[in-house]
Amino acid sequence: MASFLFPTAAITLLLLVLSPSPSVAGPILDVDGDILQNGGDYYILPAFRPLISSAEEGGLRLTPAEDSSPCPLFITNSWTKRGLPVKISTLYFIPILTTSFPIIFSFDKVSTTCNKPLRWWVAPSDANNNSYVIVGTKGPFKPTYVFNIKEAGKDVYNIKFCHITESDIFRVSAMDCKDVTLLDDGKLGVAENSPFPFVFKKYSPKKIASYVD
Template sequence: MKSTIFFALFLVCAFTISYLPSATAQFVLDTDDDPLQNGGTYYMLPVMRGKGGGIEVDSTGKEICPLTVVQSPNELDKGIGLVFTSPLHALFIAEGYPLSIKFGSFAVITLCAGMPTEWAIVEREGLQAVKLAARDTVDGWFNIERVSREYNDYKLVFCPQQAEDNKCEDIGIQIDDDGIRRLVLSKNKPLVVQFQKFRSSTA
């Protein structure tokens, strides 16, 4: 717990100077051309149609609970709402801001109640995958980077804390042997996405 608090404080101190909001900051825009709110909930949808839908969770390998972050195989499925939060004291999220990402509420079996909802990078068997995990994680943070200036197209990247060259890696898709579209670190093969405001089906 102490290490988590220390890391959060480190992020705030390390990035406050570099990422102070300014008149030239490029905000991340949703499909309505509105800037993403810090702490807001959004669907993350692929730009390329016909290759899956929104983002959700699934069980892979020997997992009992759904701990693997995946892309829905159904392109009409928007997935689960995602909460994007920056430790910076800013109302809106700009490109390059350090971020934590977690799922909003979703139903799980009783056995899995209390499972983590925040994204993390876990490296196992040579694969760095996006998981819901509290152990064996790679220290770092997520960023959003724009792909197209003409459209509101973006990609997610992960920036390891211990990277020697301070280089961030793209988040892309790897299809495993079971046909599951897993989110993984991918060199130069990003999943290009747009952000759509989350609207509860019960609202």
């Protein structure tokens, strides 16, 4: 019975924490002031760029591991390109996206040698205690592990990665959230107290291209 109660309680707590409250939740806006559409494709750009960069540079791209294996792929950014569009969605049946909803990020407008879905997932910490955001893996995509988007200013947002932890002593569930940010090696990862402000720009469909370096 205990093995059943914890997942149920954990999922319930997750929905309570991540479900929008009228006093705190609001629509997520792109740089044009339009509300993000559930399942829409957007460029995720740094909110603050070097003066030499234009307002549409600094987007995300995919980078293979050092051994050049096709999967998984790391996410980095390019200060000289707009980068890849990212599909942003939630499992809730709503047409628009608001803060506090659990969010799914994935690349679906890119051709790579990795034949697995390019959905974001956070890998376990490596030997250097770095936790990277990677794509090209099957997960595990547990309902208790989610991304969400938090407002950080006018049309500026932070991306969080949250999961439920359980105390071995008191059997109490708690939400642990970290910031999705660029780590020291330039790869997208998660870290505590390291917010990296992003803005969203609508993707204009042209053609599927490869942005894997």
